[in-house]
Amino acid sequence: MPTDETPVRRRRGPSMADVARLAGVSGQTVSRVANERHNVDAATRDRVLAAMREVGYRPNSAARALRNGQFRSIGVIVFELSSFGTTRTLDAVAAAATVSGYAINLLPVLDVNQRAVTNAFSRLGEQAVDGVIILIEAHTLDEAGVQLPEGLPVVVVDSSAHYDYPIVDSNQAQGARLATEHLLDLGHETVWHVSGPPTSFAADRRRRSWELTLTQRGCEVPPVLNGDWTASSGYEAGRMLAANPDVTAVFAANDQMALGVLRALHERGRVVPDDVSVVGFDDMEESAHFWPPLTTILQNFVDVGRLSVDALIHEIQAGEHHHDPVAVPTKLVVRSSTAPPRRP
Amino acid sequence: MPTDETPVRRRRGPSMADVARLAGVSGQTVSRVANERHNVDAATRDRVLAAMREVGYRPNSAARALRNGQFRSIGVIVFELSSFGTTRTLDAVAAAATVSGYAINLLPVLDVNQRAVTNAFSRLGEQAVDGVIILIEAHTLDEAGVQLPEGLPVVVVDSSAHYDYPIVDSNQAQGARLATEHLLDLGHETVWHVSGPPTSFAADRRRRSWELTLTQRGCEVPPVLNGDWTASSGYEAGRMLAANPDVTAVFAANDQMALGVLRALHERGRVVPDDVSVVGFDDMEESAHFWPPLTTILQNFVDVGRLSVDALIHEIQAGEHHHDPVAVPTKLVVRSSTAPPRRP
DNA sequence: TGCATCGATGTTTACGTCAACATCGACCGC
DNA sequence: GCGGTCGATGTTGACGTAAACATCGATGCA
Missing domain, CATH: 1.10.260.40 (lambda repressor-like DNA-binding domains)
Structure with missing residues (x-):
């Protein structure tokens, strides 16, 4: 500029x-x-x-901030709000921060290629927030060339232990296990998986947990179909699955991809859940009204948001952070998209 | 506190x-x-x-702001991020503001009943933002007892002309007309409507335009079914519609309610689009993967967001505002949920 | 050579707030 | 009545920055 x-x-x-x-x-x-x-x-x-x-x-809050040496404001780094989970978490974070008397500074990473070019990220290059919550997968941040100032309190909402920062997230592994076991318990011989993008730690956690659950139960592990969280990618994967008569149970790594899978199955005339059972992950409001209503894993985004804010504020005010990752439990929500396999 | x-x-x-x-x-x-x-x-x-x-x-941005008398920050008032449109608009607003070198201060209205009790809204009670974009329906703001400081530049994203502030929004009336005419052009005798909540100006605009289009075409105007934007409310309305064999065409005021309508029709065994055609409004990413893929009205949220920010920054820097409401055009997206009525 | 000009750099000051300290009067107990 | 205490209020200064003004040496031109 x-x-x-x-x-x-x-x-x-x-x-x-x-x-x-x-x-x-x-x-x-x-x-x-x-x-x-x-x-x-x-x-x-x-x-x-x-x-x-x-x-x-x-x-004048500027004068106050100058005088007091703190801003009562926390930055939230997001990539895009299109993702359901991010949005819900942001909502919860904003609510929790407001209750605690902190303002929210939204810091959008516009483009993975923004590098130093657009220094739209200036808010972090200067003192303007007391701490930061990262709501995007860290590799995206790295690729965007964003560097966090030293000494700035940070909390990451993600599922990798690779960070030096406190971490809060849903218990991805537990959720994926819940989904997979639900299908196996219904009597399916194995469960196919439509995964999130390989770059996502959350997707990785879900995939690994699905795989582990299958092997522990002595089930064959079918090849993974990679999606990118979008319904479109789920649809593409679903077309593969629908064409394969061996497939009787599918675990999609989020509800949107599950929706795409459902569509592909319908198009192919495979009945859900009679021919194929489908489980999603997230429990968006809409999932209860998919056709058929989707069995899925409920994430408690409110808790994730609140705990993130609490951890960050603690870090800001006490100057210390607890390094144990916080894993918020998930719950299985059974609807009509899952049933025992049709006996031949 | x-x-x-x-x-x-x-x-x-x-x-x-x-x-x-x-x-x-x-x-x-x-x-x-x-x-x-x-x-x-x-x-x-x-x-x-x-x-x-x-x-x-x-x-130190506080010192800068104090020195310069401005904050290079704009506040965005939101109610909940759960709503699809709000989220998309916020995303666009954040991007546009960032490009223009302004930070985003998220100001969540936590509860319609918060009144003066929780003055979580303090960010507006003090000087901390150069201007405000209101992303919630104004009556919600009123009910929450939020009062905007005098002299603070404001832009409203909504569809009522009742405000003293500049307004930017999608052209609701044009979109609703597009939807209704599409169904009539297919040969349906009339079109039923599942409306948004009566308190919403946008919902009101869509409803009135639907009604006007019908009367202009000499069609009977069926009673309106009121929803509240959620898929659940669409489902409730859909159950009424599904039970009525006269219904052959439905225009739902958003995609989520359309989803609920689809579910209700499926449950009743009414085939879409053979028995009943359905049109939504918004064009969420998922809508293309509903069953059947949903014909809907595409809103250009990116333009809405950008124009809002532009208008606000102009107001901030020039101190004047153009009062002509900006109406961003919408587009009809035809998919498989609409077809000519079955000939008896 | 002398004077104007210009670019690089330094000095002063004000932005609005609030902690720390200072002041001042009222009231208390003996 | 007198030292002491306490509550209400005033004064000073510093937080970090940047505009306005000041200074100083170099350069240009007659």
Whole structure:
């Protein structure tokens, strides 16, 4: 960006001094009223309050941040909000942060190739947030050339232990085991898997857990079909599966891909769940209304968000972090897309 | 919130003075280097840059904001991110703002009943953003008791002309007309409508446009079924519709409700599109993979987001706003959920 | 040579807030 | 009545930055 020559002439709002003058007190007394200190005479307080209202005083948070050395704001790094899980987590994070009195600074990584070119990421290159929650897979961050300032408190919402930062996430392995065992318990000989992208740690966790569950049960492990979380990729994978009469049970790594699988099966005339059972992962609101309603793994995004914020604020205020990853348990939600295999 | 007694002892980062001392120059020269002014000797600049790196200098945005009287940050008021449209718009807004060098402050309205109780909304009660984009229906804002500070630039993304603020939104009326006419053109005698909640202006616009289109074509206007944007509410409405053999064409005010309608029709054994045609609104990524793939109205959220940001920044920098509402056109996307009515 | 010009750099100051310290009057107990 | 205490309020200074102004040496031109 070239030097910004627009001289933004900004009429500054009224400051404490203005209020003080009008109320006939010192600025410090205004400060005390603004911060609800109790050592101010009731009459004085009323006068100050009235003066504030009259001039439309609003405290200047920049001055406050400068004075106090903290911003009461946390940055949240996201890639795209299109992903269901990210959105839900962000929602929960925002709610939790707000309750704790922290503002949310949204830091979108626009493009994996942005590198240093667009330094849209300047918010991190300068002091503006007290800490950061990373809601994208770390390799994306690396590829975007984003580097986190040293000493900045960070919490990662992801499923790799490769980070030096505290981690909070759903218990991916437990969820995938739940899904796979549900299908095996119904009597299916084995379970096929439509996986998330290989670059995703969460996808990797789910895939490995599915595989482990199968081998522990002595089941054959079919080849993995790789998707990229989108319904389209699920549809592509589903077309393969639908063409294979051996397939009776599918575990898709998220609900969107499961939706694509369902469509492919319908197109091929394979009935769900009579011919093929399907399980998803996430439990989006819509999943209950897929056709047929989808059996899936419920993630507790609210807990993930809240725990992330709590961990970050603790890190900010205490300066220390607990390094044990937090794994939020998931739950199996059984609907109509799963049934015992049809007996030949 | 009671007086926060936690004395957050925060080690402040290095400032310009530290860099200046190390580089053997004045603070002002450091400032010039930090702001990429060209009137600094190359050798000096290198020395300063090196010093910055050595001490790990990061400009303090609070001090900057205080000095410059602006924050380069815009607030975005959202209710919940669960809604598909809000999320997509937020995504676009964040991208556009970032490109323009503005940060995003997410301001979640946690509860319609929060009133003054939780003043989690403090970010607006103080100077911390240069302007605000409202992504929720205004009545929700009113009910939450949120009052916008006077003089703060605001842009509303909604479809009512009742505001004093600039408005950007998809052209709801045009989209609803597109949907309704598509069904009529296929030969259906009339079109039933599953509406969004009565409190939503966007829902109102779509409903009225649907009605107008029908009357203009001389078609009977069936009673409206009210939903609340969720797939569940669409399902409830769909059960009514499925039970009525006269129904051959349905326009749902969003894709999620359309999904619920599809489910209800399937459950009742009514075939889509042979027995009943269904059109949605939004064009979520998933809609192409519903069963059958959903004919719907595509909203250009990217444009909505970008135009909102542009309008707001213009308002911030020029201090004036154009009051003509911006209506972003929508497009009909035809898939397999619509067909001519079955001839008796 | 002398003076104007210009570019590089330094000095001062104000932005708004709030902790720390200072002041001042009222009230208390003896 | 007097030292002491306490509560209400005022004064000072510092947080980090950058505009405005000041300084100083080099260069250009008559």
